[in-house]
Amino acid sequence: MNQNIPYKIYLEEQEMPKQWYNVRADMKKKPAPILNPGTLKPVTLEELSGIFCRELAKQELNDTTAYFDIPQEILDFYRMYRPSPLVRAYCLEKKLGTPAHIYYKFEGNNTSGSHKLNSAIAQAYYAKKQGLKGVTTETGAGQWGTALSMACAYLDLDCQVYMVKCSYEQKPFRREVMRTYGAKVTPSPSMDTEVGRKMNAQFPGTTGSLGCAISEAVEAAMSQEGYRYVLGSVLSQVLLHQSVIGLEAKAALDKYNIKADMIIGCAGGGSNLGGLISPFAGQMLRGEAEYKLIAVEPASCPSLTRGVYAYDFCDTGKVCPLAKMYTLGSGFIPSASHAGGLRYHGMSSVVSELYDQGLLTARSVEQTEVFKAAQTFAKVEGILPAPESSHAIKVAMDEAIKCKETGEAKNIVFGLTGTGYFDMMAYQRFNDGEMQDYVPSDEDLTKAISQLPKVNVSVH
């Protein structure tokens, strides 16, 4: 055992990943293809290129190429905030009195405050390279919109963000960060799009949902010349870009001969988790190593632990391709949990397939215990974690405490996706003792799941 592991493991310039890794290439059974919502046939590159930038559509459909070169311009941008440190949580270990070694990969060291910038810059780059004027997107809690605004500002690209109305009103700070970076931010449902007008007519006074904001953003992209839609999670292209997290983490561990026993990540749409575990899952798929991989989701939105594995719409407006995924049904409206980034009805098809094959396990946790873990972590490690990230902290701590009982010095690695400075209303509720847990009943779940689209595709 190497006793001299620094508090933070950084990589040298020459140790940094120069390629993204596509875990689908090493999967014998691939994730099911995404389908055209109109024809229910696998989406073609031509069709997908109408919504997404062409290069990104290609990445989305490519499940055979293992490595993609990261373009130099993106490497240059990454250099502003990468490598992100792999931190040995010495103080947390001491606090818990555990023999386990805990490491976290910290993605909150950039102005957007999360890992989302890793994919935002890639997507903005390919849009720019294609000669587009701009991109449209949705944002829930605001992290993705913020990341995309930063990336677009850097590349001088127009950025239009549909922000779920309740966040637009309740989270003015993220909204203003986006506007400062030059993005146009519209509360959703808006009166600018057909989907938005329909939602407003059908549900007067609605404060919106992520699914609806996605539909609005897609419609906005399709109706403007020179615009494409971009999405911050769920898609396979996003997991590809986020593999930079896992590749760096693995390089840092390898540098000190550390063999991870378990790797833990929070899961909303699955992008940070998918990116973090990709290189490790790749080793498992190739029979080179074994790890325990754990996805952590909120008990209020338990797509892996209580959802079904089926084709579903990615958005409420049913304009995006259908994906086969673990889902609660696109009609499922999660309760107002404070981890906005984890309130999505479905899960990345890659993460879903890895889970279905048994390479990945999942756990759900309730938010008050998550905030307790966040507070413990903040006190000893100094970082004020995002509520989403704190789901991973909670399970990492649980596992470290188990090691205390068994006396095992396991290596626990988890993804700390971001900081929580814009989530102080959530912390306020926690500090005031007003935070509540909400777990949907079986009845709540059955209702949305019974409305899944009936898709009978004979694709392998």
Ligand SMILES: *Cc1c(COP(=O)(O)O)cnc(C)c1O
């Ligand atoms: C968006 C977000 C998440 C969840 O998204 P994934 O696609 O599941 O990674 C987690 N943590 C933070 C800080 C986020 O902003």
